[in-house]
Amino acid sequence: MTVHPPRPVRPLDPIPDETATEAPPVPAGHHPVLGHLRASIVLLVLTVFLLGLAYPGAITFFAQKVEATSANGSLYYVNGTAYGSTLIAQNLSAPWLFWERPTPYDYNSSLGSPTLLGYSDPALVNETKSYMQQYGPYKVNASVPAILVTISGSGLDPDLTPEAVLVQIPRIAAHSNLTEAELNTLVDAYIIPPFAGFIGPAYVDVFKLDLKLLTLEHRSV
Amino acid sequence: MSYSLSLVGPYLDIAIVFALVLALAPSIGSFMGRVFMNRPTVGEGVFGPIERAIYRLLGVNPRHSMRVREYAVAFLLSNAVLILWIFFLLMFQNRFPWGATPGISPMAWDLALHSASSFSTNTDFVHFVTESQVTQGGLLLGLQVAMFLSAGAGLAILAAFIRGFVRKDGTIGNYFVDITRCVVRILTPLSILGAVVLVFLGLPETFATSATVHTLLGSTQSIPLGPVASWQSIMLIGSNGGGIFGANSAHPFENPSALSNLFEIGLMMVVPFSSPFAFASAVRRKGEALPFLGTILIVFFTAVALVIIGQIATNPDLSPIAALSQGSAYPVGQETRFTLPEGALFQTVSVYANVGANNMAIGALSPIGQMAMLFGMFTQSTPGGVGTGMGYLLTNALIAIFVGGLMVGRTPEYLGKKIGRQQIGWAASLLLVHPVLIFTPLVATLMGGFVPPLPTAVGASAHTFTSILYEFTSEAANNGSGMGSVYVNDATLWFNVVGAVVMLIGRFFPMIAMLMISHYFSVQSPLPPGPGTLKTQSFTFTIYLTLFLIILTALLFLPALALGPLTQIGGG
Numbered sequence A: 001m002t003v004h005p006p007r008p009v010r011p012l013d014p015i016p017d018e019t020a021t022e023a024p025p026v027p028a029g030h031h032p033v034l035g036h037l038r039a040s041i042v043l044l045v046l047t048v049f050l051l052g053l054a055y056p057g058a059i060t061f062f063a064q065k066v067e068a069t070s071a072n073g074s075l076y077y078v079n080g081t082a083y084g085s086t087l088i089a090q091n092l093s094a095p096w097l098f099w100e101r102p103t104p105y106d107y108n109s110s111l112g113s114p115t116l117l118g119y120s121d122p123a124l125v126n127e128t129k130s131y132m133q134q135y136g137p138y139k140v141n142a143s144v145p146a147i148l149v150t151i152s153g154s155g156l157d158p159d160l161t162p163e164a165v166l167v168q169i170p171r172i173a174a175h176s177n178l179t180e181a182e183l184n185t186l187v188d189a190y191i192i193p194p195f196a197g198f199i200g201p202a203y204v205d206v207f208k209l210d211l212k213l214l215t216l217e218h219r220s221v
Numbered sequence B: 001m002s003y004s005l006s007l008v009g010p011y012l013d014i015a016i017v018f019a020l021v022l023a024l025a026p027s028i029g030s031f032m033g034r035v036f037m038n039r040p041t042v043g044e045g046v047f048g049p050i051e052r053a054i055y056r057l058l059g060v061n062p063r064h065s066m067r068v069r070e071y072a073v074a075f076l077l078s079n080a081v082l083i084l085w086i087f088f089l090l091m092f093q094n095r096f097p098w099g100a101t102p103g104i105s106p107m108a109w110d111l112a113l114h115s116a117s118s119f120s121t122n123t124d125f126v127h128f129v130t131e132s133q134v135t136q137g138g139l140l141l142g143l144q145v146a147m148f149l150s151a152g153a154g155l156a157i158l159a160a161f162i163r164g165f166v167r168k169d170g171t172i173g174n175y176f177v178d179i180t181r182c183v184v185r186i187l188t189p190l191s192i193l194g195a196v197v198l199v200f201l202g203l204p205e206t207f208a209t210s211a212t213v214h215t216l217l218g219s220t221q222s223i224p225l226g227p228v229a230s231w232q233s234i235m236l237i238g239s240n241g242g243g244i245f246g247a248n249s250a251h252p253f254e255n256p257s258a259l260s261n262l263f264e265i266g267l268m269m270v271v272p273f274s275s276p277f278a279f280a281s282a283v284r285r286k287g288e289a290l291p292f293l294g295t296i297l298i299v300f301f302t303a304v305a306l307v308i309i310g311q312i313a314t315n316p317d318l319s320p321i322a323a324l325s326q327g328s329a330y331p332v333g334q335e336t337r338f339t340l341p342e343g344a345l346f347q348t349v350s351v352y353a354n355v356g357a358n359n360m361a362i363g364a365l366s367p368i369g370q371m372a373m374l375f376g377m378f379t380q381s382t383p384g385g386v387g388t389g390m391g392y393l394l395t396n397a398l399i400a401i402f403v404g405g406l407m408v409g410r411t412p413e414y415l416g417k418k419i420g421r422q423q424i425g426w427a428a429s430l431l432l433v434h435p436v437l438i439f440t441p442l443v444a445t446l447m448g449g450f451v452p453p454l455p456t457a458v459g460a461s462a463h464t465f466t467s468i469l470y471e472f473t474s475e476a477a478n479n480g481s482g483m484g485s486v487y488v489n490d491a492t493l494w495f496n497v498v499g500a501v502v503m504l505i506g507r508f509f510p511m512i513a514m515l516m517i518s519h520y521f522s523v524q525s526p527l528p529p530g531p532g533t534l535k536t537q538s539f540t541f542t543i544y545l546t547l548f549l550i551i552l553t554a555l556l557f558l559p560a561l562a563l564g565p566l567t568q569i570g571g572g
Helices: A033-066 A122-133 A161-165 A168-176 A180-189 A206-216 B008-034 B044-058 B068-091 B109-120 B134-166 B175-200 B228-237 B258-282 B286-312 B340-352 B369-378 B388-408 B419-446 B460-477 B493-522 B537-564 B565-569
Strands: A077-078 A082-083 A203-205 B208-215 B221-222
Touching: A033 B134, A033 B175, A033 B228, A033 B493, A077 A206, A082 A206, A082 B537, A161 A180, A161 A203, A161 B134, A168 B008, A168 B109, A180 A206, A180 B044, A180 B286, A180 B537, A203 A206, B008 B134, B008 B175, B008 B258, B008 B286, B008 B340, B044 B109, B044 B175, B044 B388, B068 B134, B068 B493, B109 B134, B109 B258, B109 B493, B134 B228, B134 B286, B134 B388, B134 B493, B175 B228, B175 B258, B221 B258, B228 B258, B258 B286, B258 B340, B286 B340, B286 B369, B286 B388, B340 B369, B369 B460, B369 B537, B369 B565, B388 B419, B388 B493, B419 B460, B419 B493, B419 B537, B460 B493, B537 B565
Parallel strands: none
Antiparallel strands: A077 A082, B208 B221
């Protein structure tokens, strides 16, 4: 191990703690309170400009250069019109579309997080039952997965498990010109597998799926 | 949530994240220790000139080391300036740059007080919906500034605390040097690195405040946007936790994929889990890190396991519903794009590292999971927030060594410094102020009838109690996670003002106590270890410290757990 010569200490370098053995004298003209107040204010002003403005400014400049699509909210454009963000749920409650998870606020994404009913709250049972009722009039080929009738953490979850998408197929087949077999093939193509095989679950982005579904059904979006 | 109960598969990715953080912790910790103790570090040629320029602008002589009174004055003044700035910024937020966001009005004084206290104390407990109640100017010029400075203050206090073990001249360092070095060398580089990676992981980063889209069914949807990646980075690294959106890290823009979720877990863990090594490096005793890390890991792993177990079980209340299949993971309040272990690890790290970000709804968590979360906020030290967590753990260790020394008739001393009456007095009051700060407002709220009418009367009482307990615990611990506001409408005058007081005392009293403990150590000359010295670098001490921490916390807080989550587990 090589021994480095001690680094020269500049007038404005703090003294490493091991080398400080006694308290240095308070510098002349130093007012303990006013001096600290001035330092506190200057520290705040510096932070506002450097970390409040320059930091997000620089990251934004960089992001707009390298990842413009996701930096602007992963909006999905068809012929120059944005139809939604692939990351954010929207109201898709037509009988000929795959539905997403329910939300307490009609997919208005500026109302904050939904507050959810507690684990042992009787209201949770009623809420779940009422969300199940919207599946009542339509034929469901299996029992309803709980994920389809419960609210997510954000209320804006655009994704579903493959099972929760597949149970909706009979309803969509009845309301469109597509057969159940065609819909099964479509859903299979839209299952996003776990990243690298072991990170995250397999899931379906319902927004992307419905966008494809609309073109297959020859409906205008 | 496709999730199978096999033993390895679902846990492989979170195990890798954990292993990576622990593998990096010694190097990052040793770097942090050098920053704390004013030693030269990697990148001296870049950081040195920046810091010298800052010292010049601040009018600070960095070679002047302060005694405790001067250090505390500098620390409190600096925080007072910050709180006042954010308070006035939020009250007049429409007059500042980027203030003309449609539909956003200035904050009422009590909400501004709560928010200013919340972000300046590293709590980030929000009583507002960010995207519809704070302008972009308020976010960037105010709240994001507080996220850097409050995390920096936490690290500075830890540096001053550790300095007591190293120095013998009665001084504990220079507050402005400490916060400058911690922000310049630790928080800023990590935040830039984190933000760049988050940009590639798909987080939005723009100064536009919203985008309007035409939905597939022909209506319009307004989607809020902002500089999310840069915000999320410092929010997680600095153990802040206040989301740029109300839904916090459950919001698909703050946490768009399982991969971003894993990376964000790493961001939250990096500073708190490196802190034991920072301490050991600062006092130049490498072996002192492992007992602390061991204690943290034992408590933390238990909590992760409890949260996962709580979520795997099906909810018995939902079982009678015909044609409903619950699967193997409880979906209420969970996001589809994370597996159960990924979601649970994020949430447990977030609460245990005092970040307080949510990638799920804590209000919908199983009672056993909620109890695990509360326990983490009771200890505040496994690993706890940036800087402060290690300070709490050191304080607990001092009391444990003192008690252990008395029991076996050994000299209570640590690292050659005698643990005397003054140190124990301050350490004990530091720990005792926490339950006082939780239970006084809790009892006052319940007795004074400040709980709004409940939406559901029957069966919700234990849950209501838990959510009020959670609110004050989170504020007293400067955590910031919350159970939501259906049960506790917490944006009222009462909850705003009381919450602000709880957060301010919960932050500044323990920090002053840490400075006082450091002061009483700093006036002593270190003694060489004698035959009566308790050996702290041992497995026995690790277990002893863990049990001490758990028993002490249980003694202080078990009655509260019995009234809330334990009642729910028992069928309430």
